[in-house]
Each structure stands twice: as C-alpha cells, then as structure tokens.
Amino acid sequence: MSKNDKISEQAGNLSVGAALSWGLVEPPKRGPKRELSIPLIVETAVSIADKEGLSAVSMNRVASALGFTAMSLYRYIPSKGDLLLLMQEAVCDIPIPPEKKEEDWRGSMREFVSATIQVFRDHPWFGDVPISGIPVTPNNLRVVDWALRPMREFPLNDYEKMSIVLLLSSYARSCGLIQRDMDQAIQAGARPDEFSGLDYTATLKGLIKPEQYPNLYPVVMSGAYTGENEEENTVGNDFDFGLERILDGIAYYLDLRRK
Incomplete structure (x- = not known):
C-alpha cells in the first residue's frame, strides 16, 4: 500500500478540513511553501474574526492580510467551510487541567x-x-x-x-x-444595570398587574426579577x-x- 493510500484510508469519510486538522493531507508541492502554512492561515483568520466578527472572514480577506492571492490559500485549505472548521479547532486548543488522584x-x-x-x-x-x-x-x-x-x-x-x-x-x-x-x-x-433590569424596576411594578400576570406579579413585586x-x-x-x-x-x- 502506498503512502497516499494509507493517508486516504486513515482519512476515511472525514471532510477535508477535518483531515487537515489530523495532518492527513499532504501540503501542496507547488505554491509559496515557505511563506504560507495552514497554521498561519488559520491564525490570521482567527485574528480577523476576533476583531471584526465572522462576517469579515473570507478567503480573499485572509489572503490579502497575508499578502497573497486567494488562489494561494486554496492550495492549502480548499474551502471557507474547511477554514471555519480549522478556526474552531484552533481556539479549542485550551489547557486541560491535570487529573487529580481523588477527582471531585x-x-x-x-x-x-x-x-x-x-x-x-x-x-x-x-x-x-x-x-x-x-x-x-x-x-x-x-x-x-x-x-x-x-x-x-x-x-x-x-x-x-x-x-x-x-x-x-x-x-x-x-x-x-x-x-x-x-x-x-x-x-x-x-451599562451593566441595563441587563439586570434595575433601571426598569419602578416602571415594571406599575405595569405588571396580577390579573394579567398572576405568576410573574409576585416575583416582580419582590424585586427578584430585576435583582433589586x-x-x-x-x-x-x-x-x-x-x-x-x-x-x-x-x-x-x-x-x-x-x-
């Protein structure tokens, strides 16, 4: 069995993005190999998303941030869907606490x-x-x-x-x-108070009537609803x-x- 056959067998039905995350896809033999890499592309995409949101991430935008064309990126990561999967995978590289002898x-x-x-x-x-x-x-x-x-x-x-x-x-x-x-x-x-509802306490107490909101009324009047x-x-x-x-x-x- 050739090396490529073994890689294909290991990858099974995994998407290309998932296979890339496991290192089961060989890097491109053509293109800017020294300047580009999958980790660098993913790191750049994550940085853009962290600052500007997911909608700002596109193959063109990531390529531009790296100083390359989108076609250069596609040699490493075939689609935006694969890139998103690799971005998720990258930020899930979180520290796992060591196992304790008597774990609670x-x-x-x-x-x-x-x-x-x-x-x-x-x-x-x-x-x-x-x-x-x-x-x-x-x-x-x-x-x-x-x-x-x-x-x-x-x-x-x-x-x-x-x-x-x-x-x-x-x-x-x-x-x-x-x-x-x-x-x-x-x-x-x-302001944080806007989330607790403290700004609306007095107004809600005037608007919430027991005949309309029989179960909510006592909670609002107690102050528990707005953290009063x-x-x-x-x-x-x-x-x-x-x-x-x-x-x-x-x-x-x-x-x-x-x-």
Whole structure:
C-alpha cells in the first residue's frame, strides 16, 4: 500500500478540513511553501474574526492580510467551510487541567463548563459557526475526553455518559452566548444595570398587574426579577445556580443507578 493510500484510508469519510486538522493531507508541492502554512492561515483568520466578527472572514480577506492571492490559500485549505472548521479547532486548543488522584466529579464538570463558556467569550464569533456534526478534530476530541474523565467510574453506559457531556456542553453554549452578547453590549457602551433590569424596576411594578400576570406579579413585586434585592440572593449568579441544579440532577440519577 502506498503512502497516499494509507493517508486516504486513515482519512476515511472525514471532510477535508477535518483531515487537515489530523495532518492527513499532504501540503501542496507547488505554491509559496515557505511563506504560507495552514497554521498561519488559520491564525490570521482567527485574528480577523476576533476583531471584526465572522462576517469579515473570507478567503480573499485572509489572503490579502497575508499578502497573497486567494488562489494561494486554496492550495492549502480548499474551502471557507474547511477554514471555519480549522478556526474552531484552533481556539479549542485550551489547557486541560491535570487529573487529580481523588477527582471531585462535580468540580471537574464545573471546570469543563467554565472553560467552554470562556471560549465563547474570548472568541465571540465561535458561536456563530453553525454546528455541522459531532466533534471529529483533535482539540475538540481532547475537550470531549476531558468531559468524560470524571465519569470514568460512574455506573453508567457509554450512551448515558455522552448524554451528560451533551447536557453540560449545551448549557455551556447557552451561557457562553448570553455572556458573549452581554460583553459585546457593554463594550458598545451599555451599562451593566441595563441587563439586570434595575433601571426598569419602578416602571415594571406599575405595569405588571396580577390579573394579567398572576405568576410573574409576585416575583416582580419582590424585586427578584430585576435583582433589586441582591442581599436576599443566597444562590450565586444565575449561571452558577443552573449548573448546580444540573449537577444535582446527575447526582440523583447516579443514586438511582447504584440501587
């Protein structure tokens, strides 16, 4: 079997972008080999997206930033879709904390969710790339492997473990997108109080009537809806509260499976 046949067999049905992430595609033999490389192209694209958003990224724009033509880039990365995949892969190269001898599974899951949220905040465009399938690239799979680590000794089957990873990832994605939007609004000049709703407390109390909003009315009047009485808050922020309830649910499910 030739080298190219072995590479083709390893790549299987992977997209070109995924195969590139694994190093399964040979670099072009023609073109500006010394000046261009896949890591440099991806790094430049990520930099543009971080500063100007995903809509600013195109093969022409990246090529121009590097001083080459788009055709030069296509020799390395065949399509914009492949470039987006490689950009996602690049920003998922996050530090994985070392495994502890006596790992606290709740603490490990908190770390995983927190790190995932931070990717959305550090790279606001990340959540704008459509989900096209399961993770298949090296860094993404390292993150999945990390998420599975605290469940190694759980009395669960592989389907249940992966379902928990999806649950935690979905929550992190939701929180990450919300916090990303808040970050961007504040950078654009919004005040933090606008998110809590404190500016609207008095107005809402006058507008919300018990006959129209029987369940919301007492919450608004208590000040909890707008964070008016933070001293009464004993549960931390909204994101932490939600995550802790998810972890409680996992703990409850584990107890059921152990019986």
